[in-house]
Amino acid sequence: MYVRDAKNREEVWLLDHIESMGLDETAFRSRDYVVAIDEESGEKAGFGRIRIHKTDRDSDDAVCELTSIGVLEGWRGQGVGAHIVERLVEYASDEGFDTVYVLTGEGAYLAQFGFQRIDESDLPAVLRERLEDKRDGSDPEAVPLTIDVAEFRMPEELREAFKRAPDGRGEVDDDDSPEDFGIDPESATYKYDTGR
Numbered sequence: 001m002y003v004r005d006a007k008n009r010e011e012v013w014l015l016d017h018i019e020s021m022g023l024d025e026t027a028f029r030s031r032d033y034v035v036a037i038d039e040e041s042g043e044k045a046g047f048g049r050i051r052i053h054k055t056d057r058d059s060d061d062a063v064c065e066l067t068s069i070g071v072l073e074g075w076r077g078q079g080v081g082a083h084i085v086e087r088l089v090e091y092a093s094d095e096g097f098d099t100v101y102v103l104t105g106e107g108a109y110l111a112q113f114g115f116q117r118i119d120e121s122d123l124p125a126v127l128r129e130r131l132e133d134k135r136d137g138s139d140p141e142a143v144p145l146t147i148d149v150a151e152f153r154m155p156e157e158l159r160e161a162f163k164r165a166p167d168g169r170g171e172v173d174d175d176d177s178p179e180d181f182g183i184d185p186e187s188a189t190y191k192y193d194t195g196r
Helices: 008-021 080-094 107-111 125-136 158-165
Strands: 002-005 033-037 044-054 062-069 099-104 144-148
Touching: 002 080, 008 033, 008 044, 008 062, 033 125, 044 080, 044 125, 062 080, 062 125, 080 099, 080 158, 099 107, 099 125, 107 144
Parallel strands: 062 099
Antiparallel strands: 002 033, 033 044, 044 062, 099 144
16 A cells, blocks of 8 residues: 555546545646555555645745645555555645644544644635535534645554554456546547548
8 A cells, every 4th residue: 555646647536536525626626636556456445635825815825735635435444544644744844834734624633643723713714715615514613734745644543453454355447448537438539540
C-alpha cells in the first residue's frame, strides 16, 4: 500500500467517490489530490486533498487546508486514511506551511495525529467563510482544527495496519476502463470507427 499524487485520468473516479461520500468538491483540481493504492492489485483505496487559500487577493499570504479525505468502505480500519493525512501534511510542509487547518465533523479521528480544535474566531477570514459554506453544505457538524506540521504524529497501530493492508482482500483487477476516462462505452463512437 502506498500514497501517490492523483493522475489527471483519475478525475472521473475522484469526482464519483467524492459525490458518493458527500464530500466537498469546491474548486476541484485533480492535481491537488493524493490517492492510496494497493501495490498488489492496483486498487484505489482512498484519497485526500490539500487546498491553498490566499488570505488576501493583493497578498502572497496563504493558508493550507486539508479537505475531501475519503476512504472506500472496504478499506476502512486499515490505516489508509491516516497515511493520506500524513502525506497531505508532508506536502503542506514541503510547500512552506508551518500550520495546517481542517474543517470537519471528524475531529476525534484527527485528534489522534495531534490536530486540536480552535475557536472559529482564530481562523483566518477565508477559512471562516469556508467553514460557514461547509456547514451549509457537505458537513453540517464541521469544526475548525489545526496542527503545527512539526507536531504531527502517526500512531504506531495505524502505521502497522497500513503495512498489513490489504489483509483478507481478494484479487482486484484495476485495468483502466472507458468509464475511468468519462466515456460511456455503450454510446461512444471512436475516431477511426468506419461504421462497418
